[in-house]
Amino acid sequence: MNETTRQQRRKLVRERLKTGERALARGLSANPVREDVIAVAQVLRAKLAETDNPRRATEAAALAQRLAETSLKAYPAKTPIACTLGCSYCCYGFVSVVAPEAFRLADAVRAGASAPVDAATARAAAALTRGVAPDDRVGRKLPCPLLNDGACSVYTVRPLVCRQTTSLSLPGCVEEFEGIDRDGRIPISSVHMAHASNANVVLLGAMLAAGLPTEAYELGAALEVTLADPDCERRWLAGENVFAAAGRPMPRQPAADQVAAAIANALAG
Ligand code: SF4
Numbered sequence: 001m002n003e004t005t006r007q008q009r010r011k012l013v014r015e016r017l018k019t020g021e022r023a024l025a026r027g028l029s030a031n032p033v034r035e036d037v038i039a040v041a042q043v044l045r046a047k048l049a050e051t052d053n054p055r056r057a058t059e060a061a062a063l064a065q066r067l068a069e070t071s072l073k074a075y076p077a078k079t080p081i082a083c084t085l086g087c088s089y090c091c092y093g094f095v096s097v098v099a100p101e102a103f104r105l106a107d108a109v110r111a112g113a114s115a116p117v118d119a120a121t122a123r124a125a126a127a128l129t130r131g132v133a134p135d136d137r138v139g140r141k142l143p144c145p146l147l148n149d150g151a152c153s154v155y156t157v158r159p160l161v162c163r164q165t166t167s168l169s170l171p172g173c174v175e176e177f178e179g180i181d182r183d184g185r186i187p188i189s190s191v192h193m194a195h196a197s198n199a200n201v202v203l204l205g206a207m208l209a210a211g212l213p214t215e216a217y218e219l220g221a222a223l224e225v226t227l228a229d230p231d232c233e234r235r236w237l238a239g240e241n242v243f244a245a246a247g248r249p250m251p252r253q254p255a256a257d258q259v260a261a262a263i264a265n266a267l268a269g
Contacts, residue, residue, distance in 0.1 A: 072163075105219075127224070
């Protein structure tokens with residue numbers, strides 16, 4: 001790369017960062033333009049490049065969650081959702097998280113933000129779901145280790161998957177909770193799904209661009225790992241396979257992977 005090209009590249013990154021910060025503050029539509037998505041990913045990529053910041057993965061997850069929140073606020077769903085405070089049927093299902101989200105959850109638990117769920121309680125509850133396959137969770141009524149008295153104890157920092165699954169049918173959720181076969185056809189809010197999915201591919205794209213692994217793990221298993229070692233994030237950032245004890249990663253999601261790879265390519269270009 002010659003000096004002129006380098007300068008052009010630096011200018012492009014600066015402009016993207018400004019656009020990305022604005023987009024983070026005001027939110028993206030459910031069908032955002034490509035350049036805005038790449039601009040927000042640039043902000044997360046810059047966060048992951050803060051090599052002297054040992055919490056940069058946690059903070060990148062926080063940015064992705066903020067994107068989902070500001071986007072939903074700016075471009076809300078028009079169809080009323082069935083979810084209400086105290087309704088937690090979906091919190092007995094299988095949830096997957098990527099490493100930065102797992103670090104963010106552990107951070108919240110350690111800081112006492114999930115009270116009365118503390119690290120020991122969460123780890124004990126997580127042990128009950130260890131090794132249980134996604135389909136085997138249906139009807140087993142095994143709660144998420146972060147569920148407390150019918151409410152999410154880490155609601156403000158809940159993973160993106162939890163933000164995606166917003167139901168339009170309470171009976172559908174009850175039937176799945178009871179193990180009645182509905183072939184996974186609970187109607188969900190496409191707007192909630194879109195905002196959280198967009199935030200997810202932005203996070204994955206930034207992670208790919210940073211050369212970080214993008215495997216997802218079952219929430220409880222990932223939480224057990226991250227709560228067991230306060231140094232976990234630093235070790236993961238250094239390239240250690242800290243999630244080996246969390247079992248096999250979740251099957252890849254080809255559609256999300258494809259978009260994330262396109263974002264990562266754009267960030268590299
Ligand atoms: S993290 Fe919170 S919202 Fe997600 S499954 Fe667990 S209790 Fe429910």
